Amino acid sequence: MAQDRRSSGAPPRRMQLSPAARRAAAARRRKRIRRNRIVFGLLVLALVLVVVLGVRALLAVGKGKPADTSVPDSSAASAPAATPAPAVTTSVDFTDARMILVNNNMGLPDGYTVETQVGDAATGKELQTEAAQSFAAMQAAAQLEGVSLILQSGYRSVEYQQGLFDQQVEKMIKTGLDEEQAREQAKTVVAVPGYSEHNTGYAADILTESYRIMDSGFADTDAYAWLVKHAAEYGFIERYPEDKSAITGIIFEPWHWRYVGAENAAAIQASGLCLEEFWATYGSAAQDTPVPESGSASADGDPASSAA
Ligand SMILES: [Zn+2]
Secondary structure (H helix, E strand, O other): OHHHHHHHOOOOOHHHOOHHHHHHHHHHHHHHHHHHHHHHHHHHHHHHHHHHHHHHHHHHHHOOOOOOOOOOOHHHHHOOOOOOOOOOOOOOOOOOHHHOOOEOOEOOOOOOOOOEEEEEOOOOEEEEHHHHHHHHHHHHHHHHOOOOOEEEEOOOOHHHHHHHHHHHHHHHHHOOOOHHHHHHHHHOOOOOOOOOHHHHOOEEEEEEOOEOOOOHHHHHOHHHHHHHHHHHHHOEEEOOOHHHHHHHOEOOOOOEEEEOOHHHHHHHHHHOOOHHHHHHHHOOOOOOOOOOOOOOOEOOOOOOOOOO
16 A cells, blocks of 8 residues: 555645644644745845845946936946046157166166266356256346356266265275275265266256255255246256155255256156156156165265355
8 A cells, every 4th residue: 555655656645644743744834834935035135135236336337427328338337547647748758868867776877978068157067068058048047037056066977976985985984884884884975986867967966156055955045946946947857856755765955956858847847756756657668767765865976065
């Protein structure tokens, strides 16, 4: 009999179960139904959540766009984030000799040569030819407004720089340092030969009649104020601004100006970047753009306080 039921596959008939077994079966059924209801309820809840979140996401994407975008804009979700770099002309030619970058980590290229001439007859200091002419024009323009500009220091040959550096090392050795320590200390005061911007011919240390000391006090003179306003017109940029010393590796030097040409100066000034940043942002990727490690800033090799 039992074997027949099994082979036929017919469901067991409840009538054959004892009342206790029937109650147990009913209880199991109720339990199963309850469980199914809970699972179903959870599924519905999950579905509602997905729909709500989906709608919210769509609304968020739609925000900030015209309200009547009936066609979903696929570009909205994948739009690139705003670029942090300011929009600056990319027409700057980084192979232009006037754009040369020299700093603590990047020395003059091998075989570097430059043509120079006197930029300030009163001091006899020289700059690269075009820079010298431009300085003279700037000096004359400032004079017309009653502002004196003095070219305190300009082009320095690598040999001259070597002399300055060696003198500084000697000084440090006399304070009791060994030669290696002395050289390290000297680097914080005088640039290593070939690593001073003055070796390029494009750097000008500019002072004024009433203030002939190369220190941060120059920033309080009318000459500095005039330069901030007009130097770019003559192709000069402030090279070592106070807020960029971690990037340039050089302390604030309000007297140190760098000739790059008027069109380049305008682009750099508009960018708000220092020369290292400008190179790193817009310079050719093919060229190495060493940026000094941030941290200790040193002097750029201007002999300290070389007053008249
Ligand atoms: Zn300088």
